[in-house]
Amino acid sequence: FGSMQNVNKVSDVVVFGGTHGNELSGICLVKKWLSGPPLQSATCKVTATLCNPEAIRLCRRYKDCDINRQFTRVDINKVTNAEENLPYEVKRAKELFSQYSDYSGERIILDLHNTTANVKLCLIVEKPTDYFALHMCRYIQQHFSADFCHILLQGKSYGDVRYIAKHGIGIEVGPQPHGVLRADIFDLQEKAVKLSLAFLDKFNNGDIFNPCEIVTYTQFKKVDFPRDHEGNIAGMIHLDLQDRDWQSVSGSSMVFRTFQGDNVTLEDVVKIPDEIKDLVYPVFVNEASYYEKDLAFWLTKKATVALPILKLNVLH
Ligand SMILES: CC(=O)N[C@@H](CC(=O)O)C(=O)O
Numbered sequence: 001f002g003s004m005q006n007v008n009k010v011s012d013v014v015v016f017g018g019t020h021g022n023e024l025s026g027i028c029l030v031k032k033w034l035s036g037p038p039l040q041s042a043t044c045k046v047t048a049t050l051c052n053p054e055a056i057r058l059c060r061r062y063k064d065c066d067i068n069r070q071f072t073r074v075d076i077n078k079v080t081n082a083e084e085n086l087p088y089e090v091k092r093a094k095e096l097f098s099q100y101s102d103y104s105g106e107r108i109i110l111d112l113h114n115t116t117a118n119v120k121l122c123l124i125v126e127k128p129t130d131y132f133a134l135h136m137c138r139y140i141q142q143h144f145s146a147d148f149c150h151i152l153l154q155g156k157s158y159g160d161v162r163y164i165a166k167h168g169i170g171i172e173v174g175p176q177p178h179g180v181l182r183a184d185i186f187d188l189q190e191k192a193v194k195l196s197l198a199f200l201d202k203f204n205n206g207d208i209f210n211p212c213e214i215v216t217y218t219q220f221k222k223v224d225f226p227r228d229h230e231g232n233i234a235g236m237i238h239l240d241l242q243d244r245d246w247q248s249v250s251g252s253s254m255v256f257r258t259f260q261g262d263n264v265t266l267e268d269v270v271k272i273p274d275e276i277k278d279l280v281y282p283v284f285v286n287e288a289s290y291y292e293k294d295l296a297f298w299l300t301k302k303a304t305v306a307l308p309i310l311k312l313n314v315l316h
C-alpha cells in the first residue's frame with residue numbers, strides 16, 4: 001500500500017498455532033477454537049489452524065527442520081516436487097504457501113509462539129514500514145501496563161510463516177517451558193489474539209488510527225554462548241541477565257558465567273558501536289530452542305518509529 005497508508009477492508013485472518021510443535025499455548029488455543037465455539041470477528045472471516053501437525057504430534061519444535069525458517073516468498077515455490085526426499089517441514093510450508101498465499105483481498109496472519117525467555121508479550125513484525133501491523137501492535141500494547149508488551153522488529157527476513165500474507169504479526173508469549181502449558185500464558189495469548197481481532201473490526205468499521213510514535217526494538221546481533229575448543233558450551237547466562245529481557249545492557253554488563261565461575265561481560269563477546277551504546281536491549285535470553293542455533297540471546301536496538309495515519313480505503 002502507498003504512502004497514505006490506506007488499506008482495503010481486511011476480509012480474512014489466519015491464526016496459526018503450533019508453528020513449533022512444543023509451544024503449547026498457541027496449540028491449545030487453536031484446538032479450543034476448532035472444537036468449541038470458533039474464534040470469530042464481526043467483520044472478517046477467521047480461520048484458526050495448526051501449522052505443523054507432525055511436530056505437534058511429536059511435541060517437538062519440528063520433525064525435520066524449523067518450519068519458521070522455510071518461507072521466503074521467492075524460494076518456496078521454486079522447491080521442486082522431487083517430493084520423496086523433501087524434509088517434512090518444507091513440504092508443509094509449500095502446502096501452506098499454496099493454500100494461503102494466493103488471495104486477492106487483504107489477509108492478516110497471526111502466528112502464535114511461546115518462549116522460555118521472560119519476554120512477557122512480544123509482538124513481532126518484519127518491517128518498520130509495515131505501518132498496518134505496527135498500528136495493530138500499538139492498539140494491543142495500549143491494553144497492557146507499561147513495559148509489559150514490546151514490539152520487536154526482525155532486522156532481517158528469516159522465512160517465518162507470516163511471509164505468506166502481506167501483513168502479519170508473531171504473538172510471542174513467555175516464559176513458558178516448551179511442552180508445558182501455563183494458565184497465565186494461555187490467557188495472555190488469548191487476550192492478544194482477541195485484541196488483534198478487535199483492532200481489525202475497528203479498522204474495518206472505519207475507525208481512524210491517528211499518527212503516533214511507537215517504541216520498537218530491532219534485532220541486530222546474535223550472541224552465542226562461550227564455548228571450549230571442541231565447540232561445547234562452556235558457560236551459562238549470567239544471573240544478572242537471566243529473566244532480564246528488555247532491560248538495557250552496556251559493555252560492562254555481565255552476560256555469561258563460565259563453568260569455572262568467571263564472569264563474562266558483553267564487551268568481552270561483542271563490539272557495540274559507540275553511537276548505539278545506550279540503545280542496546282537483550283531479548284530471547286536463554287530461549288531453549290535457540291541452543292541448537294548457537295544463540296544465547298539476541299541484542300536489539302531501541303528506536304522510535306513514527307506511524308502515519310491509518311484508515312480504511314473507502315474507495316475499494
Ligand atoms: C522461540 C521462537 O520460536 N521464536 C520465534 C520467533 C518468530 O516467530 O519470529 C522463532 O524463532 O521462529
Ligand SMILES: [Zn+2]
Binds near residue numbers: 019020023112113114
Ligand atoms: Zn516458536
